[in-house]
Amino acid sequence: MDAILLQILNGLDKGSAYALIALGLTLIFGTLGVVNFAHGALFMIGAFCAVVMQRLLNLSYEVVDPTRTDFLGNPLKVQMPYVESWFGTEFGGGLIEWSVPLSILLAIPVMVGLGFAMERGLIKHFYKRPHADQILVTFGLAIVLQEIIKYFFGANPIPTTSPDLFSGSFDFGVLLGFDPNTIIYPYWRMVYFLFALIIIGGVFSFLQFTTFGMVVRAGMADRETVGLLGINIDRRFTIMFGLAAAVAGLAGVMYAPILSPNYHMGMDFLVLSFVVVVVGGMGSLPGAVLAGFLLGILQSFASMNEVKSIIPGIDQVIIYLIAIIILLTRPRGLMGRKGVMED
Amino acid sequence: MGILEVKGVNKRFGGLQALGDVNLSVAENTVHAIIGPNGAGKSTLLNCLVGKLIPDTGSVMFDGQSVLGRKPHEINQMGISRVFQTPEIFGDLTVMENVLIPCFARRDGAFRMRAFETVAHEKDIVEKALQMLEDVNMADKKDMHAASMSRGDKRRLEMAMCLVQEPRLLLLDEPTAGMARADTNNTIDLLREIKEKRDITMAIIEHDMHVVFSLADRITVLAQGTPLVEDVPEKIKGHPKVQEAYLGQAHG
Amino acid sequence: MLGLSAKDTRFLLIVVFLTLATPFLLQPFPETSSLAQFNAGYPDLMQKFAIFGIFAIGFNILFGLTGYLSFGHAAFLGVGSYTVVWMYKLLGYNVLPGLVLAIIISALFALVIGFISLRRSGIYFSILTLAFAQMSYNLAYSVLTPITNGETGLQVYLNDPQILMGENSPTSPHLFGIVMRDSTQIQMGDWLFTMNNGYYFCAVIAIIAFYISLRIFRSPFGMMLRAIKTNQTRMNYTGLNSRPYTLAAFVISGMYAGLAGGLLAAMDPLAGAERMQWTASGEVVLMTILGGAGTLMGPVLGAGFIKYCENIFSKINDGVLHGWFAFMPDGIEDLIVAMIHPFVGKGWHLTLGILFMLVVIFLPGGLVEGGQRVARLFRRNKKAGPGDKDPEHHPKQAPHVAE
Numbered sequence: 001m002d003a004i005l006l007q008i009l010n011g012l013d014k015g016s017a018y019a020l021i022a023l024g025l026t027l028i029f030g031t032l033g034v035v036n037f038a039h040g041a042l043f044m045i046g047a048f049c050a051v052v053m054q055r056l057l058n059l060s061y062e063v064v065d066p067t068r069t070d071f072l073g074n075p076l077k078v079q080m081p082y083v084e085s086w087f088g089t090e091f092g093g094g095l096i097e098w099s100v101p102l103s104i105l106l107a108i109p110v111m112v113g114l115g116f117a118m119e120r121g122l123i124k125h126f127y128k129r130p131h132a133d134q135i136l137v138t139f140g141l142a143i144v145l146q147e148i149i150k151y152f153f154g155a156n157p158i159p160t161t162s163p164d165l166f167s168g169s170f171d172f173g174v175l176l177g178f179d180p181n182t183i184i185y186p187y188w189r190m191v192y193f194l195f196a197l198i199i200i201g202g203v204f205s206f207l208q209f210t211t212f213g214m215v216v217r218a219g220m221a222d223r224e225t226v227g228l229l230g231i232n233i234d235r236r237f238t239i240m241f242g243l244a245a246a247v248a249g250l251a252g253v254m255y256a257p258i259l260s261p262n263y264h265m266g267m268d269f270l271v272l273s274f275v276v277v278v279v280g281g282m283g284s285l286p287g288a289v290l291a292g293f294l295l296g297i298l299q300s301f302a303s304m305n306e307v308k309s310i311i312p313g314i315d316q317v318i319i320y321l322i323a324i325i326i327l328l329t330r331p332r333g334l335m336g337r338k339g340v341m342e343d
Numbered sequence: 344m345g346i347l348e349v350k351g352v353n354k355r356f357g358g359l360q361a362l363g364d365v366n367l368s369v370a371e372n373t374v375h376a377i378i379g380p381n382g383a384g385k386s387t388l389l390n391c392l393v394g395k396l397i398p399d400t401g402s403v404m405f406d407g408q409s410v411l412g413r414k415p416h417e418i419n420q421m422g423i424s425r426v427f428q429t430p431e432i433f434g435d436l437t438v439m440e441n442v443l444i445p446c447f448a449r450r451d452g453a454f455r456m457r458a459f460e461t462v463a464h465e466k467d468i469v470e471k472a473l474q475m476l477e478d479v480n481m482a483d484k485k486d487m488h489a490a491s492m493s494r495g496d497k498r499r500l501e502m503a504m505c506l507v508q509e510p511r512l513l514l515l516d517e518p519t520a521g522m523a524r525a526d527t528n529n530t531i532d533l534l535r536e537i538k539e540k541r542d543i544t545m546a547i548i549e550h551d552m553h554v555v556f557s558l559a560d561r562i563t564v565l566a567q568g569t570p571l572v573e574d575v576p577e578k579i580k581g582h583p584k585v586q587e588a589y590l591g592q593a594h595g
Numbered sequence: 596m597l598g599l600s601a602k603d604t605r606f607l608l609i610v611v612f613l614t615l616a617t618p619f620l621l622q623p624f625p626e627t628s629s630l631a632q633f634n635a636g637y638p639d640l641m642q643k644f645a646i647f648g649i650f651a652i653g654f655n656i657l658f659g660l661t662g663y664l665s666f667g668h669a670a671f672l673g674v675g676s677y678t679v680v681w682m683y684k685l686l687g688y689n690v691l692p693g694l695v696l697a698i699i700i701s702a703l704f705a706l707v708i709g710f711i712s713l714r715r716s717g718i719y720f721s722i723l724t725l726a727f728a729q730m731s732y733n734l735a736y737s738v739l740t741p742i743t744n745g746e747t748g749l750q751v752y753l754n755d756p757q758i759l760m761g762e763n764s765p766t767s768p769h770l771f772g773i774v775m776r777d778s779t780q781i782q783m784g785d786w787l788f789t790m791n792n793g794y795y796f797c798a799v800i801a802i803i804a805f806y807i808s809l810r811i812f813r814s815p816f817g818m819m820l821r822a823i824k825t826n827q828t829r830m831n832y833t834g835l836n837s838r839p840y841t842l843a844a845f846v847i848s849g850m851y852a853g854l855a856g857g858l859l860a861a862m863d864p865l866a867g868a869e870r871m872q873w874t875a876s877g878e879v880v881l882m883t884i885l886g887g888a889g890t891l892m893g894p895v896l897g898a899g900f901i902k903y904c905e906n907i908f909s910k911i912n913d914g915v916l917h918g919w920f921a922f923m924p925d926g927i928e929d930l931i932v933a934m935i936h937p938f939v940g941k942g943w944h945l946t947l948g949i950l951f952m953l954v955v956i957f958l959p960g961g962l963v964e965g966g967q968r969v970a971r972l973f974r975r976n977k978k979a980g981p982g983d984k985d986p987e988h989h990p991k992q993a994p995h996v997a998e
Contacts, residue, residue, distance in 0.1 A: 035718055115841060125956070131718055133665050137955040139877060143948030151937050151945065271729060271873060278722050314739030320726035320733075327715055327723055393832070419834035431832070435825040436818075444822050445833045447815050453836040456843055458816040461598060465815070504833065 002182040006298045013258060015296020016196030017043075018242055020251035021273040022280060022288035023203060025245035030220040030283045031240045035131055038272025039147040042245050045114065046107050046252025047228035047261035048149055051158050053103035057083055057096045098163045100257055107253045108246055115245025119238045139266050142267065150263040157260035162188040195254050197294040199247060206243075207285075213231055216240055220283065275323040280338025291334055295319050344406075345370045347392070347512055352401030354387055354568075361387040362398065363568045369512070374538055374545045376555045379565035385548045389516055392546075393425050394418045402556070405481055406514065416453050424510035428517045430497040432504065434490030438481060441489050442472040445508045476508040478540075479533070495526045502533060506541070515547045519554050531557050535592050556580070603809060610805055614798045617641055618790050625785030629918070632910060635903050638778055638791035639862070645901045646858045649804045649876050650880040651894030653851020656808060658846045658880070659889035660817060662824035664721045666876050667708070667728030670700040671849045671873030672780075673735065675744070675856025680749045680866045683768070688751075690768050690775070690796075690861040694854065696884055701853020702846055707843035713838060716827075728873055735868035748867035770796060793862045796861035800858065804851060804904050805895070811847070812891060820844050821889075852879075881947070887961030896962050901947065908946055911939040938959035 021043050028036045060079035068076040084092030095102065122141065126134045135235060161167070166187040174180050207213035219233050252261075276295055280287030301307060303315040314321075326333060345368035348376075351410060354362040362384045367419045369375040379385055384431040392403060394584055403410050410418050424445075433441050446468045452456065463469065476482045479499050484492070498518065505513055518520040518534070537543065538558070549555050555562060555576070562579045564571040571584055579585055599607060612946055618811045622636035635641070675697035675851065678843025712723040735743040743749055751757075762977030768775045775793035782788075811817045822830050822838050860866050869875070878901070916932040916939070923931065938946045958965050 122952075122956075129959075132662070132956055133959060135664065135718070135721070136880070137952055139880075140948050140952035141953060144943060144952065147942065147945035147948055151942060267874070271725060274722055275726060278719065282718070297814065313734055316737045317730040318731035320730040321727045324723060327719055328711065331715060331719065414836070415831040416836045419832055425832050427828075427832075429892040431826055431829040433822050433825045433829060436821060440818055443815075444818065444830075447819070451815070453834060456816055458811050458814050458843075458847075459598075460815055461600075461810070461813045462815055462818055463600065463725040463813070464598075468689070504829075508834070539689050590949075 002178045003304065003306075004301075005176070006183045006185075006247065007304055008297055009183065009185045009189075011297030011300035012193045012293070013255075013296075014299065015293035016193050017251055017255050017269065017292075018273055018276045018296050019289045019292025020196055020199060021248055021269055022202060022276040023285060024251075024286050026278050026280070026283060026288040027203075027240055027244040027247075029277070030285070031216055031237050032119075032123065034126060034134050035138070036123070037135055037270065038142040038145060039138075039141040039244075039248055040268070042111065042114070042248040042266070043252040043255075043269055044146065044261065044263065044266030045148065046111060046249030047160075047259075047265065048153060048252075048258045049098050049107040049110055049249065050103040050160050050253045050256035051153065051261055053106050054096075054099040054160055054293065057081065057099050057102075059083075060310065061085075061227070071158075092330075097161075100160060100162055103253050103256075104250060107249045111246040111249030112242040114249075115242035116238060118245070119241035121239065124238075129238040134276045142270070146263045146266060153261075153263065155263060157262040159260045160165065160256040162257035166191055192254050192258065196251070199250060203243070203247060204285070208341055212236065213240075261277035272319060275319055277333075279323050279326045279333055281333030284333065284335040285334030286334055298322065346406055347546065348402075348404040349388075349392075350404075351396040351401045352388070352391060352403065354384075354391065354396065354398045361568050362391070365401070365565075365568070365570055367563060367570065367573075369544060369546055370561070371511075371544050372542050373560040373592060374534075374547065374558050376547045376549055376559035376562045377565055378549055378552070378562060379571075380557055381550075382567075383565040384568040386516065386566055387568075389548055391512060392418075393423065411493075419448075419510075420453055422511035423514060424505035424508050424512075425514045426498075426501055426505055426516060426518055428520050430494070430501040432489050432497055432501050433436075434488075436489055437485065438476065438484040438487050438489050438492070438500060439472060442503055442507055443468060444477055445504045448471050451506045466546065472507060475503050478506075479503045494522075494530060498522075498526075498530060499533065502537070506537065506543075511544060513543055513545045515545060515549075517549055517551075519549070519551055527551065527554065530554075534558055574583075598810065599813075607806060607809060610892075610895075612800055614645070614802055615795075617644070617798070618788050618794065618979070622786060622788055624786050627785050632915070633907060635830060635906065636789060638776075638789055638794055640859075640902065640906050640987060641791065641794040642797050642862045644899045645794065645801040646855050647879075647898040647902055648884060648895040649797075649801050650852055650855035650879050651850040651886070651898040652801075652804055652808045654879045655848075655883050655888060655890075655894040656811060656820075656851070657848035658883055658896070660812075660820035660824060661841050661844050663713070663716070663841060663845070664880070665712075665724040665845070665848075666721045666846065666873060666880070667712075667724030667726075668852045668879055669871050669873065669875035670708070670728040670731040671705060671852035672856035672859070673731065673866070673868065674701045674704050675853035675858075676860040676870055677735075677749055677856075678853070678864035679857040679860035680751065680864060681742075683751045683860075683864055684749075684755040684757065687757045687761075688765055688768050688864070690857075691758065692768055694857045694861060697853045697857030699846070699849050701856070702850045703844045704853075705849025709842050709849065711839050713845060725873055728735065728871060728876055730945070732868055732871040732873070735871060743868060746867070748865055750865050751848070768793075768864055779881070797858055797862070800854070804854070805891075816840070816843070859865070867982070881951055883961075887963030890963040892959070893961050893963040904947070904950075905943055908939050908943040909941070913940075949978055974985065981990065 021039060024042070025036060025039050026041070030035055040334075058081055060081045062077045063080040064075045065078045066075055068078075070076045081092060081096060083095050086092065087095065118141070122137065126137060169184045169186045170190065171180055171184055178181070207217055215233070216236055219236070276291045277288055279295065280289070280291030299318055301317065302318040308315055347369040351367055352362055352365040353360070365384075365388060367377075377385055377388065387396065391398045392410065394410065394413050394417070399451040405421055405423060410421065410423075412518070413421075433444065443462065450468065470569060473482065473485070476485055479502065481499060481503065484496070484504065489497070492500065508574040517548070519530050522530065534545070535558060538545065547555070547558065559576055561573065562576055564579065564585050569587065572582055574582070596752060597604070597607075618636050618641065621641065622634045624630040624634050650668075650672065654665070658664055678697040679690065679693035686692055697885050708724065710729045712720055712727065714725060734969075736745055765772065765774045773792050773796075775796060776791075778789045778791040779789060780789050819835065819840050823840060827837050856870065859870070882897035882901050883894045884897070885900060886895065887893025913932060913936060916935055917928065920928045920931050936942070954961060
C-alpha cells in the first residue's frame with residue numbers, strides 16, 4: 001500500500017510537466033490547428049529562464065574579507081553578489097536563494113513575447129499549409145532554438161537549486177499512519193505539483209469564465225462560424241499562442257530544480273508530450289491534463305522493481321506501449337472529439 | 344428482379360430515423376432517380392449502397408449478392424461505381440493517370456504489386472484509357488494536372504473514371520449540385536449520351552427536377568426516410584402526394 | 596534499356612557516371628591549395644553519401660509517394676546495423692550474409708510496425724511510428740543489452756565464434772576477400788584521388804537501389820502510391836484497397852533503411868543504439884524534404900548536401916575563419932569571425948535548422964524544385980528575346996471554354 005502511494009506521488013511531478021506541456025500543445029492545436037513541434041523547446045527555454053535568473057542574481061564582484069585569510073595569510077578575496085551589497089546580506093541572500101520562483105517574473109514576459117513573435121513571424125503563414133509542413137517547420141525551429149541555447153549555455157546540464165525552505169523531504173508515511181521513512185517526498189516536487197494545479201486551474205477558469213475564453217472555446221469547436229460572426233479571431237489566437245508558450249515556459253522554470261536544464265530536455269519532453277496529447281485525445285484540454293497525470297503515474301509504477309522483475313524493460317516503453325494500444329483501440333484518445341485531424 | 348434490390352432497410356442515428364423501411368428495385372439498363380427534399384434520407388440511402396454505412400436492418404442485394412458489410416473497394420469490385428457530389432479525383436495526377444488507375448483497378452483487382460512493370464508499357468490499358476478520354480472529349484487535356492481544371496471538367500473526368508471501369512451500376516450523388524445552368528445542361532447531355540451509347544444502369548440522387556425529368560426512366564420519391572411513391576416520370580409529375588411533399592414545398 | 600524509356604536510361608546513366616566518378620569529382624582542389632578543405636573525396640564521407648542516399652531513396656518511396664510521414668525509420672537503420680555486426684560475430688567478416696539478413700529482418704520489423712501504424716493516418720501515423728522507434732531505442736539501451744551491448748555498442752570480440760573465419764581471412768569487413776577499408780590512391784600532380792573499396796561497394800548498391808526506385812516510380816504500383824497521397828476516398832471507391840499498397844511501400848522503405856544500416860556496419864564494424872534515436876529519423880526526413888520529396892533525385896541530393904555540409908561546416912573553426920579573413924583590418928576580421936562562429940564547427944546544427952526552415956518556408960519542393968525554378972527563369976529569359984519581335988510564334992493558348 002505504502003509502495004503504491006509512493007509511486008503515485010513520484011508520478012505526480014513528471015505527470016504535472018507532461019500535463020502542462022500537453023495543455024499548451026492542445027491549446028495551440030485546438031485554436032490554431034497547428035501541430036507545434038517547437039513546444040518542447042519552449043519548455044526548455046523556460047527552464048533556462050531559471051538559469052539566467054540564477055546567474056543574474058549571482059553576478060558578483062570581488063571584495064576583500066578582512067576577517068578571513070587564505071592559507072598564505074593574505075586577506076581572502078571573496079565573491080560579493082551585487083544584490084547582497086545593494087539589499088544587504090539578509091534580503092539579497094534571500095533573493096539569490098529564491099531565484100527559481102523569482103524567475104517566474106522573468107519567464108512570463110519572455111515566454112509571452114517569444115510566443116507572439118513565433119506566431120506572428122512564422123506560424124501564421126502555415127495555417128493553410130498541410131500538417132506535414134507545419135510539423136517540419138516547427139521541427140526546424142526547435143532545432144534552431146535548442147542550438148541557440150546550446151551556444152550560449154553549453155551542452156552540459158546546469159544545476160539549479162530550489163529555495164532552502166523546500167530542499168528537504170516530507171515524510172508522508174507518518175502523516176498517513178505508515179512507518180516513518182516509507183513514503184518520503186521532496187518538498188519541491190510537492191510545490192511543483194501544486195503549482196501545476198494552479199496553472200491548470202487558471203487556464204481552465206480563464207477559458208471558462210471570461211468572454212475572451214468563451215470566444216476561444218467557440219473557435220476551437222468551430223473556427224469558421226466564429227469567423228463569420230465578425231469576431232477578430234486571429235488576434236485572440238495570437239494571444240492564445242502567447243499563453244500556451246507561457247504555460248510551457250512556467251512548467252520549465254519550476255522544473256529546473258528537479259532536472260538540471262540542458263539544451264535537449266525540450267525534445268525529450270516533447271516526444272512524450274505528443275504521446276500524451278494523442279492518448280488524451282487531440283484537441284481535448286481535459287484529456288491532455290488527465291493523460292499527462294495518468295502516464296506520469298503509470299511510468300513511475302512501471303519503474304518499481306517488482307514490476308520490472310515481471311516484465312523487464314517495461315519502464316522504458318510503458319508510455320509508448322499505452323499510446324499504441326490507445327491509438328489502435330480508441331483512435332480519438334481518451335477524451336477526443338470526432339473529426340480532429342482524421343484526414 | 345432488378346439488378347439492385349433494397350429490402351426493408353432501416354437506419355437510425357440516435358433518435359433520428361434516417362431511413363424507415365426502404366424498399367427499392369432498380370431494373371437493369373434503366374436510369375432510376377431518387378428524389379426528395381433535403382433531409383429525406385437520400386444520401387444516407389446512397390451511403391448504405393456503397394458500404395460507407397451499414398443499415399440497422401434490411402438487405403441490399405446487388406446482382407443476387409449482398410453488399411452489406413463489404414468495404415467500399417469490395418463493392419466497387421462487384422461492379423458499382425460512384426460519382427460524388429463534389430468531384431473526387433486524383434488532383435495531383437495528370438488527367439491520363441486519373442483514367443489509368445481505374446483501368447488497372449478493374450484488371451488487377453483491389454491490390455496487386457506491380458512494382459516492376461512500367462505503366463507506359465501496358466499497351467491495352469493505355470489504349471483503353473485514351474479511348475475513354477476521347478469519348479468524353481478530353482483527349483487534348485490528357486497531360487493536364489487534374490486539379491487545375493474547371494469544375495465542369497473535373498465532373499467529366501470523374502464520370503470518365505467511373506465509366507472506364509464498365510460498371511454494371513453507376514451511382515450519381517447530385518451530379519449537378521451547385522452548378523450553373525449551362526454546366527447542368529452539359530452534364531445532362533453527357534449523361535444522356537452515356538445512357539444511349541452504353542448498356543448501363545444508373546441510380547441518380549438528385550434535387551434538381553429538371554435533371555431528373557430529362558433523364559430518369561423511373562423515379563422514387565423519398566420523404567422523411569420512406570419511399571412515398573415510385574413510378575414513371577410522367578405519373579410522378581402530377582402525383583398529388585409528390586406535389587404536397589416535394590414540389591409544393593419547392594415552389595411554395 | 597533495362598525496361599526504361601530512353602529519357603530514363605539517359606538519366607540512369609548520368610547517375611551511374613556521377614556515382615562512379617565521385618572520388619574524382621569531389622576532389623576538385625589540389626592538396627596544396629587552401630581550398631583543399633572543401634574537398635569531399637574521403638572514403639568515409641563518400642561512403643556516407645552513398646549510404647544515406649540509399650536511406651533517403653527508400654524513405655522517399657514511402658513519404659514522397661504516399662505522403663505518410665514516418666518519424667521512426669531510424670529504428671530500421673539500427674536493426675540493420677545490429678544484424679550485420681551479429682553476423683560478423685557469428686560467421687565472420689564477410690559482409691554479404693549480414694546484409695542479406697539485414698534486409699530480411701528489417702522487412703519483418705517493418706511489416707509488423709507498418710501493419711499496426713498504418714491503421715491510422717496523418718499525425719497519428721507519425722506519432723505511432725515515433726512511439727515504435729523510441730521503444731526500440733529505449734529497449735536497445737536497457738533490457739536488450741544482451742543483444743545490443745547497451746551503451747558500449749555492439750562490436751566484434753576476439754572470443755566470438757566467427758565460424759566461417761579461415762586462417763587467412765581478413766580481420767575487418769570484406770566481400771570475398773575485398774577488404775572494405777582498403778583504397779587505391781592515385782596521385783596526379785597536386786591532386787590525390789582515393790578510390791576506396793568500401794565506397795565502390797556502397798556505390799554499386801546505391802545504383803541498384805536507385806534503379807529499383809526508378810522502376811517503382813514508373814510502375815503501376817508507384818502510380819497507386821501517388822494516388823493514395825492525393826485522394827484516398829477516390830482510391831477506395833475505385834475498387835482499390837489502399838492499405839496493402841501503403842504497407843508494401845512501408846516495408847520497401849524499411850528494407851532500404853535496413854540495408855543502409857547494414858552498410859554502415861559494413862564500413863565500420865560497430866552498431867550503437869544512438870543510430871535508432873528519433874533525431875536520426877528526423878535527419879532522413881530532413882534529407883528528403885531538403886532535396887525534394889517525391890522526386891527521384893531529390894533525396895539523394897538532400898542526403899549528399901546534408902552530409903557534405905555537416906562534414907565541411909563542422910571542420911571550420913575560428914583558426915580557419917581567421918585564415919580566410921586575414922586580409923581584412925583586424926577589428927573587422929574579428930567581427931566577421933565572431934559573426935560566423937556560431938554557425939560553423941559545433942554550431943553546424945544551427946545552420947542546418949535554419950536551412951531546413953528556409954526550405955520548408957520558401958521552397959517546399961526542395962532543392963530540385965529550386966533548380967527547376969532557376970531553369971525555367973533562364974529559359975523564359977532566353978525565349979523572351981525573339982518572342983517579342985515575332986508574336987506569331989507565340990500562338991495564344993486555346994481559350995478555355997467552360998462547358
